[in-house]
Amino acid sequence: MDADLRRIEVTARFSAQTDDIFARASRASGYLLNAENCDSGEQLRSRGRRLQLPDEGVRCLQYSVDLGKAVREDPRNNSLQPGNVVVSPTVWMWRPRLASNDEIIVRFQMAEDMQVSVPWQLIGDQGRAYRLTASPESGHAISAFGAFDSFIAHVGDLDLPITFLRSGGRISHEPIVNWIQDNANNITLAYGRFPNPHARIIVLPAGGERRQDSAVQFGRVVRDGGETVELLIDASQPIELFYDSWTATHEFSHLMLPYVHSDQRWISEGFAQYYQNVLLARSGSYTEQFTWQKLHDGLQRGLESAPAMSPNEAASTTERDTRMKVYWSGAALALLADIELRQRSGGEESLDDVLDRFERCCLPSARTWSGIELFTKFDSLIEKPLFVELYETHAETPGFPDVSRLLERLGIVVHGKEVRLRDDTDLAETRAALTARRYTGQPGK
Numbered sequence: 543m544d545a546d547l548r549r550i551e552v553t554a555r556f557s558a559q560t561d562d563i564f565a566r567a568s569r570a571s572g573y574l575l576n577a578e579n580c581d582s583g584e585q586l587r588s589r590g591r592r593l594q595l596p597d598e599g600v601r602c603l604q605y606s607v608d609l610g611k612a613v614r615e616d617p618r619n620n621s622l623q624p625g626n627v628v629v630s631p632t633v634w635m636w637r638p639r640l641a642s643n644d645e646i647i648v649r650f651q652m653a654e655d656m657q658v659s660v661p662w663q664l665i666g667d668q669g670r671a672y673r674l675t676a677s678p679e680s681g682h683a684i685s686a687f688g689a690f691d692s693f694i695a696h697v698g699d700l701d702l703p704i705t706f707l708r709s710g711g712r713i714s715h716e717p718i719v720n721w722i723q724d725n726a727n728n729i730t731l732a733y734g735r736f737p738n739p740h741a742r743i744i745v746l747p748a749g750g751e752r753r754q755d756s757a758v759q760f761g762r763v764v765r766d767g768g769e770t771v772e773l774l775i776d777a778s779q780p781i782e783l784f785y786d787s788w789t790a791t792h793e794f795s796h797l798m799l800p801y802v803h804s805d806q807r808w809i810s811e812g813f814a815q816y817y818q819n820v821l822l823a824r825s826g827s828y829t830e831q832f833t834w835q836k837l838h839d840g841l842q843r844g845l846e847s848a849p850a851m852s853p854n855e856a857a858s859t860t861e862r863d864t865r866m867k868v869y870w871s872g873a874a875l876a877l878l879a880d881i882e883l884r885q886r887s888g889g890e891e892s893l894d895d896v897l898d899r900f901e902r903c904c905l906p907s908a909r910t911w912s913g914i915e916l917f918t919k920f921d922s923l924i925e926k927p928l929f930v931e932l933y934e935t936h937a938e939t940p941g942f943p944d945v946s947r948l949l950e951r952l953g954i955v956v957h958g959k960e961v962r963l964r965d966d967t968d969l970a971e972t973r974a975a976l977t978a979r980r981y982t983g984q985p986g987k
């Protein structure tokens with residue numbers, strides 16, 4: 543990479559003749575300056591997202607990319623200080639498709655004082671060398687180059703890298719880094735560990751159209767070459783406003799599940815909604831009453847949203863106003879499953895244990911899961927199955943999972959819109975155990 547971040551020159555060597563090389567983003571061909579077979583010197587052209595290769599394929603490819611143009615056309619750079627840039631590898635990287643055992647080792651050569659942040663796994667001791675393997679490609683990951691700030695979030699025993707892009711404004715990083723660390727540590731309150739030791743966190747400054755009084759404007763998880771949690775923040779807001787936001791705990795909660803097919807997005811969103819509330823209660827951020835108020839309100843919004851649609855339909859339609867159904871029908875299922883597991887085991891087993899076992903067998907996962915596959919796997923991790931039945935009862939059924947009787951038994955009573963808790967119902971103790979305060983492995987907490 544050149545020192546002014548204008549151009550990337552790539553030499554790619556393959557272990558076998560390769561006849562299918564592509565870039566994931568359709569814009570990529572607009573940034574490809576030239577490409578050649580470095581064994582023969584033959585010039586290669588792109589057609590759409592693919593390189594046109596000789597029939598016998600190539601073993602060595604050399605190409606250069608107009609990084610400056612790619613950066614200019616990526617609006618995220620509008621709010622970044624010159625000298626640090628973001629641009630997805632999917633616009634600059636031309637590569638073969640990866641089967642499950644394939645890997646690409648990527649070594650960056652660039653000025654000493656320049657930094658790199660990519661979602662791939664850092665290879666120790668080799669400096670700026672990374673291992674890229676197959677992944678669900680749920681979106682387009684960020685690669686960042688240049689003079690940004692790097693921090694570490696200590697999460698249980700793990701050190702997770704935080705890439706903090708520079709916007710030019712003077713900000714105090716430490717409170718925000720601590721806030722990220724606290725939110726990542728909330729996830730350890732499910733089963734004692736963070737689900738992915740190689741997750742990366744990217745902090746982007748919010749651009750022009752900021753929402754007032756909102757410190758965390760947006761968050762998402764991208765599973766592309768690794769798992770990245772992206773947080774779009776307004777660093778000028780007071781730190782209290784960061785702690786008022788559930789977004790970071792929500793995004794980190796997503797990592798307890800693999801990438802689930804978008805038609806069953808209601809499962810991943812629902813589990814994240816459920817866990818963000820439960821974990822914020824366990825961390826002491828929410829009172830028990832406030833937790834159930836949030837869960838009740840959300841479930842109510844889910845009930846009212848697109849009542850004629852099934853969860854699968856709501857997740858796959860382009861119609862608007864299905865959002866609350868997508869966000870809360872999976873939360874209802876998580877609640878039903880969690881309480882059933884706790885009840886039948888006398889409090890010995892819960893949804894936390896299922897996710898714990900699931901992490902041990904299956905995370906981080908290199909592929910996309912269907913809802914039924916995920917729930918079948920969950921059932922294999924418990925003695926008496928329940929998840930597939932829940933899926934079959936609700937996934938294709940119009941309406942919303944009925945949790946009203948369950949909430950009553952948990953001691954959730956609603957007066958007007960306000961939730962009150964009763965301790966004399968048969969599941970009141972189960973309710974209390976679910977959100978009971980726990981402590982993270984984080985020093986000083």
Ligand SMILES: [Zn+2]
Pocket residue numbers: 792793796810811814
């Ligand atoms: Zn989400």
